[in-house]
């Protein structure tokens with residue numbers, strides 16, 4: 178599943194290739210993904226210039242002067258820039274055509290979303306899907322003090338709280354395991370017991386881990402394709418994730434793994450308390 182680093186890589190790519198170009202047509206080939214794709218996108222966007230590509234959590238916000246196209250890649254989606262004459266593949270559900278280039282959305286499992294938020298309705302941050310998201314990990318307000326305040330009274334394990342996205346967005350399963358390793362915190366630790374210094378270390382670890390993944394070009398989807406069509410991601414060198422039984426890179430203890438529902442948690446008993 179594309180996680181925050183992958184979406185950020187897509188955003189950066191689109192900002193470099195598509196921003197400043199004018200939409201010439203919109204072709205919708207599927208009526209719906211997770212929700213219906215608006216059927217009036219051609220009328221809304223033809224002749225409009227893409228002004229910016231922003232990100233909130235895992236949502237991409239394509240900004241036009243009349244509003245925002247909100248795109249989520251779901252479980253399997255890709256949004257790739259290509260030549261407009263590139264032959265269609267299965268699951269190419271939406272094209273935003275910009276003259277000789279096209280922004281093409283492919284989503285085999287159709288858990289993604291394409292929604293329109295009109296400028297008349299105010300900032301897209303007020304959209305129901307975005308309004309309740311946790312803070313951005315790279316925003317100024319995200320630090321140990323915020324994590325400390327947000328974990329008071331919470332009995333839930335810190336890893337579960339991170340995965341929920343209500344405290345901070347973008348810390349999916351891989352990044353939660355890796356961040357907690359870097360911070361020396363065992364994933365099962367009740368959130369409310371974390372001291373302020375540990376919260377400081379965790380905030381730093383989350384930023385460091387996500388930055389490394391973004392630098393590596395995203396890391397979680399085996400067939401993930403960036404907006405420029407480059408593939409073969411998976412370059413983040415994990416310390417614990419997917420390394421059950423292998424020696425910890427720091428202390429040599431075998432990495433432990435526990436599975437809850439469908440999710441696997443990895444940690445080192447030597448390095449994480």
Ligand SMILES: [Zn+2]
Nearest residue numbers: 425428445448
């Ligand atoms: Zn260790």
